Amino acid sequence: MNTPRYYVPARSHWPILGAFAVFLTLFSMASIIHESTHSQVSMFSIAMAVVAGFLMLYMLFGWFSEVVNEGLRGLNSDQLKRSFRISMGWFIFSEVMFFAGFFGALFYARTFSVPWIGGEGVKGISGMLWEGFTAHWPLVKTPDMTQFQGPMGLIDAWSLPFINTVLLIVSSFTLTFAHHSLRHENKAKTLFWLRSTLFLGAAFLCVQVAEYGHAIHELNLTVSSGIYGSTFYMLTGFHGAHVTLGAIMIFVMYRRVDNGHFTPDDHFGFEAAAWYWHFVDVVWLMLFTFVYVL
Amino acid sequence: MSQTGVLEGADAPTDEEHHHGPDKGILRWVYTTNHKDIGTMYLLLALGSLLIGGVMAFVIRAELFQPGLQLVDPNFFNQMTTMHGLIMVFGAIMPAFVGLANWLIPMMIGAPDMALPRINNWSFWLLPFAFSMLLSTLFMEGGAPNFGWTFYAPLSTTYAPPSVTFFIFAVHIMGISSVMGAVNVIVTIFNMRAPGMTFMKMPLFVWTWLITAFLLIAVMPVLAGVVTMMLMDIHFGASFFNAAGGGDPVLFQHVFWFFGHPEVYIMILPAFGIISHIISTFSRKPLFGYTSMVFATSSIAILSFIVWAHHMFTVGMPLAGELFFMYSTMLIAVPTGVKVFNWVTTMFRGSMTFETPMLFAIAFVVLFTIGGLSGLMLAIAPADFQYHDTYFVVAHFHYVLVPGALFSILAAVYYWLPKWCGRMYNESLGKWHFWLSFIGVNLTFFPMHFVGLAGMPRRIPDYALQFADFNAVVSVGAFLFGASQLIFIYNVWRTTIGKKGIKATDLVWEKPEGLEWTALPSPVPYHTFQTPPKVD
Amino acid sequence: MKRVGFSAVSALLLLITSQSALAEWGLNMTEGVTRVSHEVHDLHMTIFYICVAIAVVVFGVMLYSIIYHRKSRGAKAENFHESTVVEIIWTVIPLVILVGMCIPATATLIDMYDNTDSEIDIQVTGYQWKWRYTYLNEGVDFFSNLSTPSEQLDNTQDKNINYLLEVDKPLVLPVDTKVRFLFTSKDVIHSWWVPELAVKKDTIPGFINESWTKIDKPGIYRGQCTELCGKGHGYMPIVVKAVSKQEYKTWVTAQAVAQAAAKEIKDMSFDELMIQGEKVYNTNCAACHKKDGTGIPPMFPALKDSSIAMGDISNHIKIVLKGKQGTAMSAFAEQLSVSDIASVVTYERNAWGNNKGDYATPMSVKKIKDNK
């Protein structure tokens, strides 16, 4: 062994492309949303969005392939591997805080603003501005029904949402089984459990879509049906987006397992996807409890 | 995510190209993964933003020079105030600190580079795009955001100009950049320290940045969340901030300030680190109370999560909330005091000299403390009913931000520039810069206390006659302060690009502590450490 | 080197002393005219002096070191860098000082939050950019607008002494009476502040905040909106006229009579409508639609050549009465009398080259208003 020597990073064109892709994606989204309220969505914005989408895919695919390839060629030192683990952990923490903001809004509405408007609590005097409104949760009859048409009914926690809870919990287990199989070098089993996880995730998303359909068409529960609808869609919507992302990650891991990228003790990509999946699962449990049940 | 790290000897792959010097041309900067290049770009971006934000401040001060409407109409004035605040906070101070982190953290902990060099470059390049998007709103129909840098709903939702959508997405991009940047800093510090560099041996700048990065990761996503809620309210009929649907405009403020208060400490903790280094070097004495500095910084960070509503004393919170936030806010004075006392004690019985960095550092201690003490006055809820949203608040936060954060950045540049580029800056120009800035800054921001106490609200384009004299003084001060920054720009230019000035020694100063001085030559080679340095 | 250090010192001293000196010159927080405002002022002075004392000690030690422990004087650096004892001391002492500050602060705050036993209740509603005062028990209800002429804002006329701090109709309050305020807003958040009363409360749309005052001395007290509320934020002053209880009673009665009279509908000639219309327009509408009717598109549409002002008159009246939900255009039905609305509509249809020629009558406005 000679003395440890530091490695030098190579230059890369992915970051600038990544920055531009993010910019173009968000800029085109902003244009489309802006135009949809203020004029008409222009072809230019749509074209921009399409280009941005392709660029984003190209960038993500290219960048991640490069990272994967470096890993496969054994370029990653133990230290770098540790760096990856730590960063993934902190990244998930940032996601936790993102959801924390929305949960905060939910709790605030339930414990403060809705009761106050309904004439209860320390600032209950505000109720004099909203005659005929009484506080209740989930909020069905909004303070001003002409502006915000409340929903006609609510989703029963013990119907579709419960099924979804079961699906996600089971999927966490199947993913853990997949991890065990990977550790024991049983490729067939790993793939089987990953398939099951993916299947459960997809089922979850289908149920979620069905539930949204039911909510929108039969219950008239939409983003604009008052604060309940707003928090409901904000939380479940962003959760759904995260499930989708998690599922994509697991799909990639499926391909990578299939291609023999992982060894029993070196498979951080897999673990990162698993962490993410478990995080999404925990968020759902919070959602199920606070949005649907309580 | 590129390959950096310790490679164990012989079986290290050798097929990757090794760059031992920078590439040529613009692509060097675009494709770079080098922490120094990225640091330099961050610093230049910050300087550019400082000029843009400074010009906006000039517009504000020119309009306020005399009572009456002279230059701009009230709506444009509000746009200037808003953009000035946003650009200074997100474009000048924060990127400047990230730039310093990039330059210094690897050098201070004995690492070859940041842990994730490609992510590092990505974090940087997101910013020019974000700020182009933000600035482009100035040219949009209806004008730029005009609702203050705190963008309270419903002024920023139902009543906002159409460009608000672009503002929201610009904030999202900045958020991604800050979070990725902060993750990078944390990983670098956790994982890239040279053997022997234990946590309690880390230089304070590294410590304060570690804690700052934690704050960033914890609160930037919350900012992203709150602007997303705005987007939903504006375009999709949600009612987060609308009582007619069961929401509450005050909810916006709670979420915003949950981000916003830690944000102001994000802008001061790295400054604390910088000042600790400089004072110790020019007092020729080890920093007093290193351990307590670390604990004080941590306490400030933790407390910063439970004080947010001191910005909201007048929104009509229940009494219990009011008291809680008053007490918790006042508590922050204790750890901050510990830091101030430690600095003073470091100077005590030292052997001081007063080079430009030290002058800025001393001014920092004095003027930051003045700003901190006025902060303490603001924390007293019943008194804040009289101070809130007046120029007294404007005075407070400029004292902590301009002679606070900004001075610390200037001090840092003077202090480390010889190490970075191998040449000494011009000392007498530095002194001129300091004294003009010092006079200018006080002329600008001190009288604001008076007009504030006498009753002048903030964010107004025109004011009653009794405030006229002091406002004229303030405006003159602002021009003096702004103009003196040109000396700084010239001084840095002539040292770096102009290559004037004597060659710096490796130590640069008489007896500085830290790996960047003792283990690296001046200028630092393009690749910082090829092998881990010895840490004792 | 020495000179530099000394000028720093003198600049510092100047800073510290000038603040306390100037405090006596009337650049300090007002003592105000209520018990609470006195308490707040005392609290402010107490914490201010404590802060000055702390600053003097801290900067004093620093100054001492800067003067005596400088290298140019041959000072040799010592090497001490730790002492748990002093660290504890300078943690505990500030803590004690803070607790000392908390006690009076808490007492004052609790006092300010005690809204019980009020004799008069007034609802204060913020609008972009004016205040509405509703005396909940007396049936008095009016708007209060900035009355500084726009020529003074544009610097084409000399500014008078109460520039930007004067209104057409002040809030009239009796002295020695506990008045409770109920703050709310119709559009964005505003904040109602009168320094002499030490009352500053945000007006939150959809919610009510309470506060109270009890004025000791008759007089005129001026304040401003202190929460950024859009373009006219700098132009929504508050004037409180405190009068004796007797005077207050007479005022209330007179108001009731005047308000009843305003409800009566008189016929008005075209010229009368135009004259009154211009006045109403300039106080209520010009802030957004500009004096010359050109507006600030796209935020605030122009009325000159606008399809509504030049189109069907009943639509024109309707939009003024009901406003437009979700925009800055508020419903004026309750803010303006029918004759005001008739005249402003007439004015808009015939001013700035909008020579439509038709006009609205108070009666026709009333019809549309009653039809809902």
Ligand code: HEA
């Ligand atoms: C770098 C940024 C920074 C920093 C460090 C601080 C530090 C502090 N700030 Fe400040 N603040 C801002 C930036 C900052 N602030 C900004 C930008 C705003 C306005 C936002 C907006 O509305 O636009 C604001 C507004 C603001 C308000 C709201 C005012 C209002 O709108 O009505 C309050 C109220 O409590 C406050 C308090 C404090 C306190 C108690 C500290 C403390 O941390 C200060 C602690 C320091 C000391 C106290 C001095 C040193 C201590 C000693 C020498 C020890 C002995 C002292 C005692 C025992 C008293 N700040």
Ligand code: HEA
């Ligand atoms: C974060 C840091 C920061 C910094 C550095 C500054 C710097 C300055 N600020 Fe800023 N300010 C804020 C943060 C900051 N501010 C915030 C957060 C707000 C609240 C916004 C809100 O209410 O929403 C605010 C609000 C604010 C107001 C209140 C506006 C209002 O309420 O309406 C004023 C008024 O005087 C002001 C003035 C100044 C001045 C004169 C400077 C000077 O220090 C600037 C000096 C200029 C430079 C340093 C640049 C150098 C320029 C040149 C060298 C010119 C050369 C260029 C050409 C000739 C083209 N600021």
Ligand code: CUA
């Ligand atoms: Cu109303 Cu400011």
Ligand SMILES: [Cu+2]
């Ligand atoms: Cu704060």
